[in-house]
Amino acid sequence: MLRYILRRVLFLIPVLLGVAFCVFTLLYLTPGDPARMVLGDLATDEAIKEFRDKEGLNDPFLVQFGNYVYKAVVHGDIGRSYSTKRPVMTEILTAFPYTLKLSAFAMIIAILIGIPCGIISAIKQYSWFDTITMIFAMIGLSMPVFWLGLLLILLFAVHLRWLPSSGFSTFKAMILPSAALAAQSISMVTRMTRSSMLEVIRADYIRTARSKGQKESIVIGVHALRNALIPVVTLCGLQFGHLLSGAILTESIFAVPGVGRLMVNAIMSRDYPMVQGGVLFVAITFSIVNLLVDLLYAYIDPRIKAELK
């Protein structure tokens, strides 16, 4: 198992190099001069030339990339933000807790609502509960998060005045953004749990469990659920990875100072080091979450554990 983890971590190196190269190339090809954006329209040509020289923007492409990788690997330095002048690492680490909290909240809501709803829908297939749940899941899945977010603000913040419309400092302020962000995940988790459960409860080993005289609650809750959860865990992992990589729209609407908003602002202002660092960070978190999901998978399914050895 340890060897497997080590191999996966080592595999991160080429992934990160690849990601860095792609982002670097894209930024290099993107029109717009960061010097102009940072210094403003009134800046003199000398000032701009000086900025470009200092940041190495006049160097050939590969030299720029090489310098970046060299500094990152040897000094652990991924540059300073053009606009705030603070180290990129500091900026990201300030923003990340907000994103982490938001994503974790959304994920917990999705699991707590999605899995029970999915199970009940499956065992009571075609009942009114199932129909209503599936309708809601369909709505949740097709409703864009920015629209749902605005509707939530309109209802709970403007009309009812129960919850604040923005920010993320108090528990109350966290409710609306988490709910808006969770909507799609709830729907996906519900639908996945339902379909996976429907498949499993028709399996022969469920019939075996019943033929032992086992109680229906244990047949479903123990025998069926653990098998049905395997694909749901994958889905939750992927979802969590996505949420962590910055829920850009949600963070923008509710003014949550997370990684997503940080990156949007960085892209707008051509803050190259910030964008670069942000994307790398997202790639790392995504890979780590995936690794954790794979390990969890092995814990649930012994057949996979055998393969990992």
Place this chain on the structure above:
Amino acid sequence: MADNNLMLDIRDLTIHYETDSGVVHAVEGLNLQLGRGESLGFVGETGAGKTTTALGIMRLIPNPPGKIKSGQILFDGEDLLKKSEAEMRRIRGAKIAMIFQDPMTSLNPVMTVDKQIAEMIRLHRNVSEHEALKQAGDMLELVGIRRERMHDYPHQFSGGMKQRVVIAIALACDPELLIADEPTTALDVTIQAQVLELMKKLKQQFSASMILITHDLGIVADICDKVAIMYAGRVVEYGDKRSLYANPLHPYTIGLFRSVPDIDEDVDELPVIPGLMPDPMDLPTGCAFHPRCSMAEECCSRERPEMKELEPGHFVACPVRARMLGQA
């Protein structure tokens, strides 16, 4: 036949599957008796309703779409169809246990085998988890699997060994009746022989009655005392193995025996029963076999034949044959 020595007495059992495209007549007015300690071979083509009957006895017909429409299943003189779900749970596993067809999918893939056996023991015997696991190990040894392997998962076993585990689960609580639904169909021939040998031995050791569902007449000859031939949801012939094999009376049974190759005879083509199994959504009137039957007469399409005892202990549902034997 209404003596007290009967363990299982199924009377006029009818089970339908009500689907969107129509009603499937899986079991239609089935009668069957099984004495204590006997083993019955339950033979018929795929789709004849054998598995449905077995699941009906266990009251495990998936509902919807399946539904037991009418009849009685008397087990030790009590009607299982009148039992509550809680009472049935105490019977399943403890008194009637079932071995399923496909060992590959009959075990829970995420549970070690000792836990799956112990689950059965814990449900029906008042023992601790520790004691149940110990007994699970004993059961594994009994079916010929080394004790060290008790903490393994099903995927670590071969097909034949998985079926041994399934047998160990079924026998764990010393059931009075064991229903084996094609226990060897999914296994290859050499393993089949081992598993059958094991079942024969254990059946005697546990002195359980057994219903063996199969479409292999050879297996029945090897293991069973009684044979019931099923066609399109009904038993058409029922009797002692010897008299039925020596003298098959129902035209369908005769057809079945003819289609088994004989090692001493050199034939290019086996005689087959013409036609196909009837569509269970639209069974023929009268005797369900009459459209394929070479001996069918006009009355066969009108009246549903009753079982008649044509030889001592040998029942046949065919009026034409009854008349031939002078017992109409």
